Amino acid sequence: MMRRAVRGGWLAVLAVLAGLAIGQEGPAGDQASPQHQANYQNMTPEQRATATREFLGLGAKPDKDAARRGAPMFKQNCAVCHGPQARGATGPSLITSDVVLGDDHGEHFAAYVKKGRPEKGMPAFDSMPDTQLKDIAEFLHEQIEEVANRGGYQVLNIVVGDKAKGKAYVEGHCMPCHTAENFSHIASRYRSPEQLQRGWIWPSRGSEPKRAVTAMVKMRDGAMAAGRVVQVSDFRIVVADAAGQKHAIEREPGVEVEIKDPLAAHEQMILTLSNNDLHNVTAWLASLK
Ligand code: HEC
Numbered sequence: 001m002m003r004r005a006v007r008g009g010w011l012a013v014l015a016v017l018a019g020l021a022i023g024q025e026g027p028a029g030d031q032a033s034p035q036h037q038a039n040y041q042n043m044t045p046e047q048r049a050t051a052t053r054e055f056l057g058l059g060a061k062p063d064k065d066a067a068r069r070g071a072p073m074f075k076q077n078c079a080v081c082h083g084p085q086a087r088g089a090t091g092p093s094l095i096t097s098d099v100v101l102g103d104d105h106g107e108h109f110a111a112y113v114k115k116g117r118p119e120k121g122m123p124a125f126d127s128m129p130d131t132q133l134k135d136i137a138e139f140l141h142e143q144i145e146e147v148a149n150r151g152g153y154q155v156l157n158i159v160v161g162d163k164a165k166g167k168a169y170v171e172g173h174c175m176p177c178h179t180a181e182n183f184s185h186i187a188s189r190y191r192s193p194e195q196l197q198r199g200w201i202w203p204s205r206g207s208e209p210k211r212a213v214t215a216m217v218k219m220r221d222g223a224m225a226a227g228r229v230v231q232v233s234d235f236r237i238v239v240a241d242a243a244g245q246k247h248a249i250e251r252e253p254g255v256e257v258e259i260k261d262p263l264a265a266h267e268q269m270i271l272t273l274s275n276n277d278l279h280n281v282t283a284w285l286a287s288l289k
């Protein structure tokens, strides 16, 4: 019951805790925070992680071994639509998914994934064994824990990298798409180094049209449809054109679909980034006040 009640305000709570964990004030009028904050500061990181998990209603602590087994299976079967870290791509983020959050050890989750929602672009994984689905569920719970449970982070100052190396990395890897102007005063545009780090690694898609996933579809008769991707699966694609009109197209032989994701490069980048790169780039960007 507790979990259901908490989940509604999940993101708001998350924002409050993000503030608490780095010693900032929660939003004015927040009732849970003063007491929570007082206790929080005297806890060990382990106690903090447990308290945060309970407070957020995250459920059982993820099983690390199962999560490790689930990771490659997620990557192989799910990442193409849900993103490599389950934060969403053409399919929804599973970090904020009720189907995942409302599940302790994979029971509801397994039933959902086996059945899928083919009409909405979520395939049915009806032949995937329950043990594998449980491991994938644990992997997802661990992802949620990483995003939500900042109590588990021991490092209060994440700006630990080498600025000069970070600068070199940015010059070598980011400038095909960005200009120095994109990065000037970038640190002042984020509330904290943590948010800056999240922002450059994983730019939020938000509702910015220039960050939307788009597609060009060429039909069998040569007619074209182009626009924002509303839904996509192996069998069907729905695009909304510039006027907002939706076009649903069956992906039959002879139909050509070309999908463009402006943030695809960032997703790729995550897979190639070493821990040192990550810390160095954050240190460099954090110095651009
Ligand atoms: C071809 C693309 C695709 C693949 C592959 C895929 N999904 Fe999905 N998934 C979707 C879409 C689209 C939805 C949203 C369905 C809807 O609108 O109801 C979805 C929804 C979900 C949801 C429910 C989210 C919510 O809270 O509504 C879960 C859980 C989920 N997928 C898990 C998985 C898992 C686990 C795998 C791999 C075993 C997987 N998906 C593979 C496209 C995909």
Ligand code: HEC
Binding pocket: 169, 170, 173, 174, 175, 176, 177, 178, 199, 200, 201, 202, 203, 204, 208, 210, 211, 262, 263, 265, 266, 269, 281
């Ligand atoms: C292949 C292209 C490409 C590469 C390489 C690339 N980015 Fe981006 N990045 C984008 C696009 C596209 C956006 C969204 C642009 C927009 O909305 O203006 C973006 C957005 C961002 C944002 C804005 C996030 C926000 O929410 O405001 C930051 C910060 C950023 N990138 C940092 C970096 C850094 C640092 C690197 C190198 C380590 C990098 N990018 C490499 C394409 C790229």
